Amino acid sequence: xxxxxxxxxxxxxxxxxxxxxxxxxxxxxxxxxxxxxxxxxxxxxxxxxxxxxxxxxxxxxxxxxxxxxxxxxxxxxxxxxxxxxxxxxxxxxxxxxxxxxxxxxxxxxxxxxxxxxxxxxxxxxxxxxxxxxxxxxxxxxxxxxxxxxxxxxxxxxxxxxxxxxxxxxxxxxxxx
Amino acid sequence: xxxxxxxxxxxxxxxxxxxxxxxxxxxxxxxxxxxxxxxxxxxxxxxxxxxxxxxxxxxxxxxxxxxxxxxxxxxxxxxxxxxxxxxxxxxxxxxxxxxxxxxxxxxxxxxxxxxxxxxxxxxxxxxxxxxxxxxxxxxxxxxxxxxxxxxxxxxxxxxxxxxxxxxxxxxxxxxxxxxx
Numbered sequence: 001x002x003x004x005x006x007x008x009x010x011x012x013x014x015x016x017x018x019x020x021x022x023x024x025x026x027x028x029x030x031x032x033x034x035x036x037x038x039x040x041x042x043x044x045x046x047x048x049x050x051x052x053x054x055x056x057x058x059x060x061x062x063x064x065x066x067x068x069x070x071x072x073x074x075x076x077x078x079x080x081x082x083x084x085x086x087x088x089x090x091x092x093x094x095x096x097x098x099x100x101x102x103x104x105x106x107x108x109x110x111x112x113x114x115x116x117x118x119x120x121x122x123x124x125x126x127x128x129x130x131x132x133x134x135x136x137x138x139x140x141x142x143x144x145x146x147x148x149x150x151x152x153x154x155x156x157x158x159x160x161x162x163x164x165x166x167x168x169x170x171x172x173x174x175x176x
Numbered sequence: 177x178x179x180x181x182x183x184x185x186x187x188x189x190x191x192x193x194x195x196x197x198x199x200x201x202x203x204x205x206x207x208x209x210x211x212x213x214x215x216x217x218x219x220x221x222x223x224x225x226x227x228x229x230x231x232x233x234x235x236x237x238x239x240x241x242x243x244x245x246x247x248x249x250x251x252x253x254x255x256x257x258x259x260x261x262x263x264x265x266x267x268x269x270x271x272x273x274x275x276x277x278x279x280x281x282x283x284x285x286x287x288x289x290x291x292x293x294x295x296x297x298x299x300x301x302x303x304x305x306x307x308x309x310x311x312x313x314x315x316x317x318x319x320x321x322x323x324x325x326x327x328x329x330x331x332x333x334x335x336x337x338x339x340x341x342x343x344x345x346x347x348x349x350x351x352x353x354x355x356x
Contacts, residue, residue: 001256003210005252005255006256009256009263014264015195016267021191023185028283031347032283035348044189045192047188049326051196051197051200052195052197052322055196056203059203059204065203065207065213069324070329072329072334076313077331080309080311080313080335081334082338082342083306083308084310085342085343087304087306087308088343095258095310096261096317099259103266104265105275105277106277106278107278108278108299115300115303115306117225117307118226119303119311121229122307124227145328148330153328
């Protein structure tokens, strides 16, 4: 294995370990969030975003890393996002957590994983069709919120933090 | 706020914050060691797995497909990361004895009964739909939800809203018992 593969494996083990400890891998937690009864996955994801955001934006300012936005292609993100949401609700896993769920013994995740591999093959097969239809509607390119709104990221970050912390207090108050 | 939850797990706030640190360290490490900033993600790996599988069955001709050429079918950093997730979860769950062999999850059982075949078919179908969506949107809750949000990407705010909005709607249709 090369350096990149070892690094990926090591990072993945830590990522999987932390997701398992937070209990976010389970079907119950994923569907529980979608039924608005258990916000564990949001507490977890938003905490990661709050911390990660500060470091990543700072390091990118210092030019130690480069940002890598995904394209704001309207059809792709809206239609693709909707399809993902529907499949996620039925499957009860997302691509990353499916492997983790398998790791903690929830073996029905193998069917979800198999379905996702088949889905990826379907997408590759259908890609030429999507490219001239859904993907061709309107593409705003790889854009970030600061330049889109015309404000500094250091204005957005504190507002985002405040909003998320308020949400956390609300989750705890509602006991969800 | 409790740092430990009842069954020996960790507070999702604490574990989440640690994933935030891991995400930062990981971007720096990939930039330094591989020469390119890579962000946590998972769904591209499923394309690579599909490509490798098709290559094994049908030979190199299977990879002529435009999307496979664009994605570069190989076992890369992210592929190993996804495998690592399974290993990490196995380690953690055996250490705190939360490892459970489960064929049908409780919410599903309550609504659709304990048939594992039924669960298997729907998990498979859901997987197909979700992955077509994730590849179309270029990301999943890891790539868009975590990495994209950390970078304040516009597409990630829209994608995550769609993921969750439609997820809530479909979950309510599928799992809520109709009151008779």
